[in-house]
Amino acid sequence: MDPLLFGIKGDVVLEVLGTIVLLSLFVERALSPIFESRLVLDKMKNKGFKEPIVIITSLVIVYLYQFDAMAVIFSQEKNTLVGYLITAGVVSGGSKGSIKLFRDFLNWKSSAQQEHEDFSKAEREIKSAKMKLDLEKTI
Numbered sequence: 001m002d003p004l005l006f007g008i009k010g011d012v013v014l015e016v017l018g019t020i021v022l023l024s025l026f027v028e029r030a031l032s033p034i035f036e037s038r039l040v041l042d043k044m045k046n047k048g049f050k051e052p053i054v055i056i057t058s059l060v061i062v063y064l065y066q067f068d069a070m071a072v073i074f075s076q077e078k079n080t081l082v083g084y085l086i087t088a089g090v091v092s093g094g095s096k097g098s099i100k101l102f103r104d105f106l107n108w109k110s111s112a113q114q115e116h117e118d119f120s121k122a123e124r125e126i127k128s129a130k131m132k133l134d135l136e137k138t139i
Contacts (some may be wrong), residue, residue, distance in 0.1 A: 008073060016069045020087070021069075024094030027058055038115075051092070059088035 003052060062068070065139055068083035069090065070076070076083075 003094060009075075012075075013073055016072050020090055020094060023058070023061060023091045027054060027061065027091060054092040055088060058091040059084060062087045062091065062131065079095065 031054060032139045062084050066079055067087060068079035069087040070083040
């Protein structure tokens with residue numbers, strides 16, 4: 001099916017995707033001092049509060065800047081709440097992807113994040129050694 005039937009223009013799609021990537025990076029970097037602080041890493045890790053904060057932050061940004069990716073791509077005359085929600089979801093999902101890029105691939109981490117990971121790794125190794133010891137005692 002021809003994408004022009006929907007009024008989709010390739011150059012506009014590329015501009016929208018570029019904007020989404022930039023917004024995702026901005027959101028990720030803006031929230032990283034909070035999410036990588038020692039308090040958050042030690043007390044609130046894996047509690048499930050990060051995702052709602054990122055989604056709400058993304059929604060506020062796309063709403064304040066009137067950025068409805070769906071309306072732009074499909075050449076609509078006005079923005080919609082559904083468009084804002086979808087755009088915010090994509091931006092927040094891209095934010096999670098950029099976190100993985102920075103931390104796992106490029107190995108860019110705050111010192112608190114690195115210390116937390118080192119401590120967690122040491123805890124896992126100690127637990128594994130204890131389990132091996134307990135297993136050897138039972139044999």
